[in-house]
Amino acid sequence: MAKNCIAHRGDNENFLENSRASIKAAMELSAHGIEFDLRHTKDGVALVFHDKKLKRVAKSRPGFSCPLKKKIKKVNFSEIEEKCLLENGETIPTLEDILILTEAYDGHLFIELKDMPSMETLDLIARARSGKEDKTRFISFKRRYLKKAYKLKDKYPLYGEIRMLNINVFSPFAGRGLGLDVSYFGKHFLFWAKWWKKEIGIWTVDKLSVMKKLFKKKVPFITTNRVTACMELSTRY
Numbered sequence: 583m584a585k586n587c588i589a590h591r592g593d594n595e596n597f598l599e600n601s602r603a604s605i606k607a608a609m610e611l612s613a614h615g616i617e618f619d620l621r622h623t624k625d626g627v628a629l630v631f632h633d634k635k636l637k638r639v640a641k642s643r644p645g646f647s648c649p650l651k652k653k654i655k656k657v658n659f660s661e662i663e664e665k666c667l668l669e670n671g672e673t674i675p676t677l678e679d680i681l682i683l684t685e686a687y688d689g690h691l692f693i694e695l696k697d698m699p700s701m702e703t704l705d706l707i708a709r710a711r712s713g714k715e716d717k718t719r720f721i722s723f724k725r726r727y728l729k730k731a732y733k734l735k736d737k738y739p740l741y742g743e744i745r746m747l748n749i750n751v752f753s754p755f756a757g758r759g760l761g762l763d764v765s766y767f768g769k770h771f772l773f774w775a776k777w778w779k780k781e782i783g784i785w786t787v788d789k790l791s792v793m794k795k796l797f798k799k800k801v802p803f804i805t806t807n808r809v810t811a812c813m814e815l816s817t818r819y
Contacts, residue, residue, distance in 0.1 A: 585797065585819065587812035588615035588692055588805040590786050591632065595807050598639060598670040600630045605680055613809045615690030620677055626700040627659035628677035640666050640674060655697065677703060681710040688717070692805070695722040704731055708738040715743040721763045723749045728760065745781055754778060772799050790815060
């Protein structure tokens, strides 16, 4: 049975979410997997960032005014690079930065698409994750974002093999042809989801009592902010 504890935005219990520090810490913990978010700038550069705007976890570089309240999709990467830092003092990581950082990592990468991926982004992932299809997952609330990757399967066979999980609230029937990453599981949910042969993940699980239930039910992926506790618990099942 797979016991896969997925570090939500890296080890964000101890480090700033989606930062190099949080991703590196999750790897050092030997987390079973790491989840991070992708969002694109106006000129199509993929940032590892969750929110639509920078203001919650970023700040201005000394002597500059970072466009904290503007939507990322309306700001060019060069302006963000020049004027902005994360609250922990790091530069805001790009997808390329994190793919290089995780190159030797043997766990799963869960890449959440927060907006439509550019062709440059999909080309970059295809090159970096070639041969690691079984350890790569795309997840998104929007099926059309996942479908853009899947349509490239003729150019990159990898995209025909990478599992894609539609993020949903609780429906075991959603996401035709896709797996599911859900925030709720009812009494009969897992039965029907398995009946429909869907790969399942549950997000975001921080209570140990819920983790225990999921391990007992043999859920493949548990995305959590408490990855150390999850991994320790997983050894008992």
